[in-house]
Amino acid sequence: MKKSGAAIVIEALCRNGADTVFGYPGGAVLPIYDELYQNTHRINHVLCAHEQNAAHAADGYARVTGKPGVVIATSGPGATNLVTGIANAYLDSVPLVAITGNVAVPLLGRDSFQEVDITGITQEIVKHNFAVSDVKDLNGILDAAFKIASSGRPGPVLVDIPKSIQTDVCEESQYTLQELFFNDLPELDLTETLSLISSAERPLIYSGGGVVSAGASYELLTLAKRISAPVTFSMMGLTALPADEPLNLGMCGMHGTGSSANVFSKCDLVIALGVRFSDRATGNTAKYKEGKKIIHVDIDCAEINKNTSADVELCGNVKTVLQQLLQKLPRTAHPEWEKECAEAKKLDDLPMSDKLVPVTLLRKVASHCSADTVVATDVGQHQMWTMQYFPFRTPRTLLTSGGLGTMGFGLGAAIGGCIANDRKPTVLFTGDGSFGMSLHELATAVSQKLPLVIVIFNNGVLGMVRQWQTMFYQKHYSHTTLNRKTDFVALAKAFGADGRKITCLSELENALQKLPVDTPLVLDCQLDMDEFVLPMIPPGGSVKDLITQRN
């Protein structure tokens, strides 16, 4: 039986486990949307308000489930609206399959209505992309897209399908196979690793997104305990161990914990697992290595020796590497070091206040969450405070834009994450600036009846930029004071959501007494504009330059 390209798309989605997809229709994807119309029993399509947020929703869905998120958009503006979402997934190594329509094959290359070269535009922000030129190739290409997105180091793949290919038909027997060539990972030799670990006196583990995506939390903790090594995290890796685990020192880097900086400055061996030594995590790379050895484990060989030189490189899946290592690694105790780290960790504890300030706000909301509550954030001070003060307990419960730092990521991600987590109550910590970039997506949260708790850190400013202006630009507050009169409570209601204004902790406690069931709840929390995110390693600095107090 002959099948149309559009029908082949649906079959491929189902075969690859994509039961939920996010998107927005348009002229160049009409045939695919017609098939979706006839396949609602197999595929749940979530209509968003903007393609960028649809991409972020697919991204959030992927971060929670571990399987590729799928987003569908039309040609031209639909496709270009995906760009930020794709780049975001690329920089955070999130598996994403983006399907775009394009103009019919005879119209390609002629600047036709709503034609853009989306494979050209996205080339540098995808693992791979395909422009389909023959319906016979479509089936194989879609399978390859899912395979590429989720294998090795995950990432986004875009498939551009001209409208005429969606309506062209072919027999299954005519399908071509997309040959995929994956480089073999090198054989592991653990000799040097074992000797470096055994000669280290003050080992530290620096753990990242690779550990979360490989599901290697158990191996991580086993390693840490076996060699008495504390663990610090890149932002992408933060959820790998529960916050109350004694060896967990929290996030490292520019806005990392004081203990992570302190312990880092004293350690003699860094065991880096599934990380890429981003400048936000390392500070000045020239000073980073002083007096330390580095063992770097990553599935992407190109990450090793890119930003820092490693003394030992282990290219492979972190979980597999750790499993092999743990078979051979003897127990080594460093009681002095362990004590020193525990002392350092104690200094991170912040006294609770009875005022509505970032730390009390976050702890109060956390006290109403369960271990598996999905938490999304936007970008800015509120994001860093979330990393510092929210006690994450379960891997894959944090949706935050790390590599790209995309303001506006949060709401889309929360929508995708909530749907992925059986539509349980999901929290978004956002800023008044960031929320302004995607708040129209409230419409989707309402139409999907999602129990989102949207906590706006309403400080009236682009706080993170303002903080830099205070610290490094002589308080020249150039265009960071919002001077808006937005009434977020009224706005929430206008969208059909609930809203509450929060000026003190008891109002917050009241508002959280009953978590929403099927309606988003916006909490407009009034905060001071001059709160600082501290500690901070100034840009280009090292842990020795740590700023812990305002002067």
Place this chain on the structure above:
Amino acid sequence: MERFIVELVVANHCGVLNRITSLYAKRKYNIDSLTVHETRDPTLSVMRIVSCGDSSIQQQMARQLRKLFDVKTVVLLNNSTL
């Protein structure tokens, strides 16, 4: 800074040269000279790209190129291998 060559076997279809050269551009490495030709197998081409860089740049470039799905093999040729 040493002169080095990467020799690539790549898929022979439209857009592949673009992917390779834009990878160089993205990583901020200059290409000094470049040749491309089809092989006896018409689905494949061979590319030779000459540029300058120390050994860590050479290793980084080879590893980045290996990640492209249109690249089948990467051979690094420099003073020590030639």
